[in-house]
Amino acid sequence: MAFAAFSHGGGGAKQAAPASKGNGRVALLLLLPGLLYLAIFFIAPLFSLIATSLQTMDISSGFPVYNYGFEVANYVNVVSQYGPQIFRSFFYALIATVAALIISYPLAYFIGVKARRWPLMQGLMLTLVIAPFFISFLLRTFAWKQIFSNESWIVGALQSIGFLTPDQYLVGTPFMVIFGLTYNFIPFMTLPLYTTLERLDVRYLEAGADLYANPRKTFMKVTLPLSMPGIVSGTLLTFIPIAGDYVNASGLFLGSTETSMLGNVVESKFLKSYEYPTASALSVILMGAILLLVTLYVRKSGTDDLL
Amino acid sequence: MRKFSFGKYALPVYAVLAFTYLLIPIAYTFVFSFNDYRRSNIAWRGFTFDNWTSVCEAQGVCEAFATSVSIGLISTVIATILGTMIAIALVRYRFKFRSAVSLLLFLPMATPELVLGAGLAAQFFNVGAEMGFGTIVIAHVMFCLSFVVVTVKARVASLDPALEEAGRDLYGSPAQVFWKITFPLLLPGIMAAALLAFALSFDDFIITYFNSGPTETFPKFVYTAAAKGLPGEANVIGMSVFFLAIAIVVTVQVRSSLKAKRLAKIK
Numbered sequence: 001m002a003f004a005a006f007s008h009g010g011g012g013a014k015q016a017a018p019a020s021k022g023n024g025r026v027a028l029l030l031l032l033p034g035l036l037y038l039a040i041f042f043i044a045p046l047f048s049l050i051a052t053s054l055q056t057m058d059i060s061s062g063f064p065v066y067n068y069g070f071e072v073a074n075y076v077n078v079v080s081q082y083g084p085q086i087f088r089s090f091f092y093a094l095i096a097t098v099a100a101l102i103i104s105y106p107l108a109y110f111i112g113v114k115a116r117r118w119p120l121m122q123g124l125m126l127t128l129v130i131a132p133f134f135i136s137f138l139l140r141t142f143a144w145k146q147i148f149s150n151e152s153w154i155v156g157a158l159q160s161i162g163f164l165t166p167d168q169y170l171v172g173t174p175f176m177v178i179f180g181l182t183y184n185f186i187p188f189m190t191l192p193l194y195t196t197l198e199r200l201d202v203r204y205l206e207a208g209a210d211l212y213a214n215p216r217k218t219f220m221k222v223t224l225p226l227s228m229p230g231i232v233s234g235t236l237l238t239f240i241p242i243a244g245d246y247v248n249a250s251g252l253f254l255g256s257t258e259t260s261m262l263g264n265v266v267e268s269k270f271l272k273s274y275e276y277p278t279a280s281a282l283s284v285i286l287m288g289a290i291l292l293l294v295t296l297y298v299r300k301s302g303t304d305d306l307l
Numbered sequence: 308m309r310k311f312s313f314g315k316y317a318l319p320v321y322a323v324l325a326f327t328y329l330l331i332p333i334a335y336t337f338v339f340s341f342n343d344y345r346r347s348n349i350a351w352r353g354f355t356f357d358n359w360t361s362v363c364e365a366q367g368v369c370e371a372f373a374t375s376v377s378i379g380l381i382s383t384v385i386a387t388i389l390g391t392m393i394a395i396a397l398v399r400y401r402f403k404f405r406s407a408v409s410l411l412l413f414l415p416m417a418t419p420e421l422v423l424g425a426g427l428a429a430q431f432f433n434v435g436a437e438m439g440f441g442t443i444v445i446a447h448v449m450f451c452l453s454f455v456v457v458t459v460k461a462r463v464a465s466l467d468p469a470l471e472e473a474g475r476d477l478y479g480s481p482a483q484v485f486w487k488i489t490f491p492l493l494l495p496g497i498m499a500a501a502l503l504a505f506a507l508s509f510d511d512f513i514i515t516y517f518n519s520g521p522t523e524t525f526p527k528f529v530y531t532a533a534a535k536g537l538p539g540e541a542n543v544i545g546m547s548v549f550f551l552a553i554a555i556v557v558t559v560q561v562r563s564s565l566k567a568k569r570l571a572k573i574k
Contacts, residue, residue, distance in 0.1 A: 027400035034389035034452060035411065041449040042415050045426035052429045103325065110322045119567070123560040127553065128326050134552035135333050137510055138529040139545040142537060143332035146339070146349060186329065236417070244419025247512065252533045263421045263513075270425055270517065276432065283425040287418065294417055 046287070053280035066276060078281045082265050086285065089262040092174070092249070093242040096181040097189075100238050101231065103182070104189040108230070109223075111190075112197030129190045132183075141180055141253045145171055148254075172256030180248035188237040196230030236297065240290055262286055333549065340542035347536025358539040365540035371528035372544050378440065378524065379508040382447035387501045389448070390455025391493070397456070398463040415453045423450055424517035431518065438520025446518045447511060451504040458503055462496025506552070 056069035079086065111125045132140055148154060148170040158164045170176045200223065208218035246263030249255035255264075262282055269279035339348055343355040363369035397408070415423065427446050431438060470492065474484040512526035519527060529541055 024400070024402060027396045027402050030392040030396035030400075031402075031408065034393040034456075035408065037389060037448065038411055038415065038452065041427060041430075041445055042423070043411075045430040046422075048430035048433055049422070049426040052433065103328075106318060106321050107325045110318045114318055120560065120564040123564065124557065125322070125326075127556050127560065128329065130556075131333065131549075131553065132329055133506065133510070135336060135549040136526055136529060136545050138512055138526050138533070139336050139541065140332040142529065142533055143335040143339075145533075147331070147335055149349070151350070183328075183332075240417060240419055244421035244513070246421065247530075252530065266421055266425055267516070270428065276429065279425060280429055283422045287422045290417070290419060 049280045049283055049287075052276050053284050055277045055280075057277065064275075071277065074277050074281045075285070078278055078285070082262070082282065085260055085262050085265050086282075088174075088249075088259065089243050089286070090289070092178050092181060092259075092261060093239050096178050096185065096242050097235050097239045099178070099182040100186050100189040101235060104186055104193055104234070105227075108190050108193035108197050112194045113200060113202065116198075126191075126194065129194075130187050133187060137184060138247060138253075141184065141247055144176075144180055144183065145253055148176060171254060172251070172259065174259050176254045177249045177259045177261075180254040181242045181245060184245075184248065185238040185242055188241070189234040192234040192237060193227065193230040196227045200226055232297065236294060239293075243290065244286055336542050337546050340539055340546050342539050342542075344539045348539045348542065349536075358543045362540050362543050365538035367523060368525075368528060368538060368540045368544060371523045371525045374440070374523060375509055375525040378443050378447060379505045382444050382451060382508045383501050383504040385444075386448045386451035386455050386504045387497060390452050390500060390504075391459050391497055393452075394456045394459035394463050395489075395493075398460055412453045412456050415450055416457075420450070420511075420513040424514035427514070428517040438518055439522045442518045442520070443515055443522060443524065446514050447508040450511070450514060451507050454507060455500040455504055458500035459493065459496045462493055462499075466492055502555070509548070 051068065052066075053074055054068075054070050054072065055066040055074075056071045058065045058067055107129070111122055111129070115122045115125060146152070150169045150171065155164065155170055158170075159166050159168070164170070204222050204226065205218055208222045209215075213221065243261075244263050246261060246267050247253055249259045249261045249264055250267075251257065251260075262285075266279045266282050266286075269275040269282070339351075340358055341354050341356065342348055342351055343353040343357065345352065357364075393408075393412070396402075397405075424446070427442075427449070428438075431442055436442060466489070471484055471488055474488045479487065510526060512524075512530060515524055516527060516530070523531075525541075525544065529537065532538065532541060
């Protein structure tokens, strides 16, 4: 997906090898270790998560003990109790994804179409796009927190021009959290957009102009539809991690209690108060919502070969 | 008709602005790696090389870094071997349940890290496994695997099967054909996948946090330190890794570009 974009040709590389038939045993031997690994450490945990989310709590001994059960009420409780956090997760993810798309598209277009004549330049610019990946995600986010801290000159300037009142700050606001989420996931948007735009045949654009379409119309009718696969995988690649993120919205980084997302609740329930069923039910809700979204989205846009 | 010149200046200017935006936090981290900080690296207190010359002075930062590197190396080796095997099988063989296998490989990449982390932690908790170094490695191999498959697959798919046929025609045994022809040709793809896996593992925080127990990795160190004060030495480590990674990527790019130029001349 996004990263394949960087390894020359990506997922859609030309299929040179006619796959050999027979030799099923070799294929099985090659596949088995990895697939078993995923079955044990990816599939089974998902079922573990569902089982845990349905556990019942017993507090008769003084401290909570969880037993296997079928406590669907856990889900009802979780939704009624953490509705705002669930809503924020998807709402912030939506805004940040759209913002990342708007910021990334012109950049990906410039690198993929305009800079085509200079392949080395293209490569170096792509390196700049993924440069944030090379420095710890937490350090980057921490840097933004410092840049927009209450004592920073930026906040001071915004307060003096009246954009913020003297007792208003940036860190801890939804704006700051969405800003951080957008920043952190921009490379996931730019790379897939670049991969599709890089293959865009500019003769189509010339044809559009020849047929008296203005640049706007050419863009809407030619460029945009042709870059749809990149938009689909880019938006998925940013939306999914953002919806589950808890670093940006955490009070230690760019957020506050007013901005906490689903991930923040899961983190504190799982690792601080040990309310495993609550944390698991929330995770299952997130997973379910995302699976639903991916299925609908991919079916609607018709991009089946995401891998 | 109006001559359209939007792309001429607006786009390059926009690109410069976008790159600046992407690089601001990195520049900030770099500058503050030279800060003569006290307790917490927040306000600028003057220039010093101390953080760079005595990185390990800050409590726990080097230990956390070493743990992250060893976890990264072990997970990378396992994930790369397993992933390369799957990639070869996917491209070279037709088998039943192919689409099910593809789906199984796609799903971990489409699952939020939070769910991967919490799910695995729930599983370890249910079987009573003790969290620590081992559970982190298990988790990292799991989420790196699919990325390795995707990266190596592209390379396998672009491999010319005639080369292997030539090897077989010259009476090479299957093992010889693999190790003398297939493997060296796949090596760039495998190396790219390994680098990617290492980078993913080294920087992972969310999954690690759920499955690490008392083991401290570098991202976990930064997360905990963010509350009580991040030492400038953390910036030094972050920047060193950054420069090393950039150096590797740029070298590879420049070399492949020179090679492409040479090939073009021969033709």
